[in-house]
Amino acid sequence: MTDIFISYSRRDRDFVKSLHQTFIKLGRDVWVDWEDIPLTADWKQEIFTGIEGTDNFLFILSPDSIKSQYCGEELEYAIKNHKRLIPVVYREVNPQDVHPTLAALNWIFIRNEDDFYSNFHTLLDAIDTDLDHVRTHTRLLKRAIEWHSKKYDPCFLLRGTDLKAALKWLTQSQEQQPSPTSLHKQYIIKSNEAESKRHKRTVTAISFGMSITTILTVLSFGLYQRAEELRLQAEKENLFALSKTSEALFVSEQRFDALVEAIRAGMKLKESTWAIKDTQVQNLIITELQQAIFWVMESNQLEGHIDSVQAVAWSPDGELIATASEDRTTKIWHRNGTLVATLQGHKGTIWAVDWSLDGKLIATASDDNTVKIWNRKGQLITTLKGHKAPVYAVVFSRNNIIATGGQDKTVKLWNSEGKLLRTLQGQNSEVWWLTWTADGKSLATAGNDKLVRVWDLSNPKVLKPIFTLAGHTKEVNAVSFSPDGKILASASADKTVKLWNVAGKKPILLHTLFGHTEQVYAISFAPNGKTIATGSFDNTAKIWKIDGTLVRTLKGHKSEVYGVAWSPDSKMLVTGSFDSSVKIWHLDKTLPKVLSGHEDAVSAISFSPDGHTIASASWDKTVKMWQSDGKLISTFKGHTGFVRRVSFSPDGKIIATTSSDNLVKLWNREGKELKTLVGHEDVVNSLAWSPDGKILASASNDKTVKIWDVSGNKHSVLQTITAHKAAVLDVAFSPDGKSLVTASADKLIKHWTLTGKLLATFTGHTDVVNSVTFSPDGQLIVSSSDDKTVRIWQINGKLLRTMIGHSDRVWDAIFSPQQKSTLPVAKNHSLIIASASIDRTVKLWQLDGTELVTLKGHKDGVISLSFSPDGKMLASGGLDNNIILWNLQQVGTLDKLLVKGCRWIEDYLKNNPNLEKSDRQLCESVQS
Structure with missing residues (x-):
């Protein structure tokens, strides 16, 4: 294995030799090809082996390297193998001419006019970042x-x-x-x-x-x-x-x-x-x-094809699924995964499959230049012959007119008995996909000339398209009409989806959907007209709203997704892939809601007292208001620094926030700023409302806690407590409003009266204490710390227990809001504790210190938590900029989880032909 592989144009050889010598002097192992000969197959493999075995792929950017075929092949192979790419600019290039993957990275400039050694050290820093991770990746x-x-x-x-x-x-x-x-x-x-x-x-x-x-x-x-x-x-x-x-x-x-x-x-x-x-x-x-x-979300896997699945189609009654494959067969499956029939007869890859509107007929299009019509039982009815090259597309209209298209650049219309009715003129490109409007009057075609054509077939005298939609920069792989025929969706090799309004005399581009990282190969409108499914070479399927909002990404296929098809009720999706598998997805399954909208970490979350609204604070300097179903209501802007904390007043009418701009702000629910509380001399980390809503306490890096009178229009400081010898990171009122606790970077927790009298000092944490809060009855206090622990204390400072389980700093820990928890997994319905950690998890604990369950979903550290007032929902905010709403009623014991899991995979265990007997009997002893 080597430290560095250098890809470069031979015109930059002198610079690369200088770079190479500098690396060698520092003891770095470098793979570089000095040969100036055409690549043979063996030598290309030698280069690819060198790329496989290197930790870092250096690409020397110059006008010649970005045009070089050899450099391009090396770069593509490095990208395929997920190598760390480091672009080094030696000669100026136009960023638009650079490979998109390289263009998106930070460039290191080592041009003739640059300070070589200074910038070389920047290069070394990039090479040495996460060294253990990169070396393990290579090994x-x-x-x-x-x-x-x-x-x-x-x-x-x-x-x-x-x-x-x-x-x-x-x-x-x-x-x-x-x-x-x-x-x-x-x-x-x-x-x-x-x-x-x-x-x-x-x-x-x-x-x-x-x-x-x-x-x-x-x-x-x-x-x-x-x-x-x-x-x-x-x-x-x-x-x-x-x-x-x-x-x-x-x-x-x-x-x-x-x-x-x-x-x-x-x-x-x-x-x-x-x-x-x-x-x-x-x-x-x-x-x-x-x-x-x-x-x-995946509920079943249909296994039986021995080569890539090119197309999928759901029968109109929702009972059967047809799948077409490169193995030259079409298979009909029951929706529960039972194989009904295998249709054999084609002599080439089957590219497309479709059902007639009444569900009695199936059409398949093949590389063998034919289309075959089969009945529902899989018996061959007739073969359509007329195309002079492979047929890539076939689709039924509502009145059983069959449209076909393919490599011969023609679109042909047939009746269900196999009689050729018309051949459309003016296609001028290969036909890769076809779609009818629901009324059967219009047909759209897509192909390799980057255009979409729409034909009005209600007038038999019209033989040319009425619309030609131009906008994609590469081939158009697929098209789909909305059920009402007013919107046309197109999917392209340019990695985008476009939505067009085709209801008027002139088509209008409504939205361009970005999200796939490779070409989009398949597309389908849901029967309800509200969503669209796409399949891509990035191994995913995506679900979109018709306004262009990405709803969900479906991951599970190990290779390109070639086909997507909806169930008639729009609740399920079937996908087919190059990996030869077919997957069924339940899109109506209730997942934890993920609220995305912040542009930086979510530092605090607060449920309104009625539980209908959620406020979130972020390091992006904003506060956002959400409905409990996840819909964004509004965004508050006013702080000039990170927003550290947000909290509803007890009556839910006022929202208080703190920030690194040293300020506390009060807002109404509409986002109007009511008052700014000035007094702290450093970052304000936390705040707490008294139970009656008349007093506000704020904690700051200036080592103080300020107690504010916020009743009426006074907004004055009642008391300043010099609380700790280091930053005060959190403050909380007791339920009776007579005392408060503080947590500090000095590793201590302190219990105070509102007049500043110290009642107790809690010692035990061995690192920064990040959070502290009272139990609902005011008899216990829970704290979290950088020492990776959660601790429970009596209010006199006596440590009751230490919960160990997180593998990184614990940023927040809170009690559930009810004395009697409704959490199904909680023993004897006792109070529970939730904790959030940089280890990317949320843990739920019993009061006796028993760990109940770990919730995983965030892609980075979790730093904030909030229970809904009824305790049935838990919101967590993370460094991944997201909020996750966890339905705690779905958390269960081992027995309950096994019942749920076994119900979910029931069809798979019963009907998948590739399972061993022991696997098929996996859930036999589970009582539902």
Whole structure:
């Protein structure tokens, strides 16, 4: 492996030699090709091997390198393998001519006019950033490629400590750059699956050995005990392996598979009488199971094709799904995953499939220049012959007119008996996709000339398109009319989707949808006309509103998504992929709501007293108001620094905020600024309302707490408490309003009267205390700290217990608002505590310190929390700029989660033909 691979134009050889020599003097290992010869196949592979084995890919930007075919191939291979790219400008280039991936990065300038050594050190800093992560990326990639080249020989899989380290790297690297490749994920997951099977064999062998021992009674009691210890250890390792497999699958976006593995781990846990009492094992498995159930949308996998699935179509009655494949077959499936029929007869790839409006006929278009018509049972009715080249598109109109198009640049119209009715003139390009309006009067075509053509077929004398839509910069792969025929959606190789109003005399471009990172290959309007589905070469499908808002991204396919189709009720989507799989997604499933809109970290969240409104504060200097269903209401602007805290007054009429601009502001619910409280000399970190709403306390980096009279129009300081020897990070009123507690960077918590009398000092935390708050009855206090712990105290300062479980700083910890929790998982319906950490998780705890569950969903540290007034909802805000609304009624015990999970995969277990008997029986013992 090498530290650096340099890609450059031979015209920049002298500069690269100078750069190379400087690297060598510093002991850096550099791969650079000095040969000035055409690339042979062997030499190209040598270069690609060099790219695979390097930690950093340096691209020397110059007018010649960005035009070089060889440099372009090297760059594309580096991008494919997720190498860290570092662009170095040697000669000025036009940014518009640079590859988009490079153009989006920070450039390092080492031109003749630049200070070489100063900028070279900047380059070194870039190379050395996250060095361990990058080296692990390279090392694992090399091993994964070797495994792949050896035809997936299990001898090359990871084991033992190497596997544990790889699993940890994979689960922690999703938001780091360079990110893991799909081969990384596949390699690590397969290694872990193999390890799980080894542990299972070990358990079986030990158990068998023990049985023989018992029968023959030849072993001593001490040896028996040792054997039992080994068996239990093997069982425990197996449970951990299953859990880690689920976690690895989840972070790799294989959420359905993650759920299956989590259920498998849960069932093993129930079978192990000792393990059910091991809280570490139990929490780990419940967390993975809860995570998968929260976020999974894929409900079934239809497996049977042996090559890429090019198209999918749902029958009008919603009962059947047709899938067309490069394996030259079309398959008909029941919606529960049962294979109904396999249609064989085509002699080439089947590119398209469609159902007639009455659901009695199926049409398939193929590379063999034909279209075949089949009945619902899969019997061939007729073959349409007339195209002189591969047929790429076929679609039924409402009156069973069949439109076909293909490589021969023609569009042909047929009746269902196979008679050719018309050939449309004026296409002038290959036809890749066709779509009818619901009334069957208009037809849209798309192809490789970047244009969309709309034909009015209500007038048989019109043989040319009435509209030609120009706007895409590359080929148009697919088009779809809205159910009312007023909007046409087009998907293109330029990575965009365009929505056109075609209801008038002149088409109007309504929206351009950006979001896919590769070409968009498939598109379909939902039957309800409210949403659109797209499939892309970026391995995802996306759901959009017709106003262009991205609703959801569906991840799970391991390769390009070629086909998307809606169920008639618009609640489900089926997708087909180059990976030969077909997936069914339940789009009506209730997921935790993710509120996106802030441009920086969400530092605080507050529910209104009635629970109908949520206020959020952000480092982007704004406050946002949201409806409880996630709809953005308004944005408050006024602070000139980070907004650190936001809180509704007890009557819900006023919102108070604090900021790094040293100010406290009061607002009405409409966003009008009512008052600015000036007095602090440094950042104001926190605030708290008294229960009657007449007093406000604020905590600051100036080491003080100020108590303000905010009743009427007074807004005056009642008391200034010099509270700590370092920044005061949080303040909270007691429920009776007679005292308050403060948390500080000096590692202490203090309890005060409102006049500033110190009642107690709480010692125990070993690092900065970030948050502090009272329990609803005022008898307990919970705190969180940079020491990674959550602690519960009596109000006299006595430490009751310390909760250890987070792996990084804990920024917030709060009590649920009710004495009797409604959380299903809470034992005896007792009060619970939620904590938020930089480790990207939210944890729920019992008062006795028992960890109940870990909530995963944020892509960066979690720094703020708020319960809804009824305790049924928890909002968390993170460094990922998002708010997640967790429905705590969906949090469950192991038994309840297994019931939910097994219900979700019921069709898959029952009907998937590739499952082993033991897998098919996975949920047999679960009582629904």
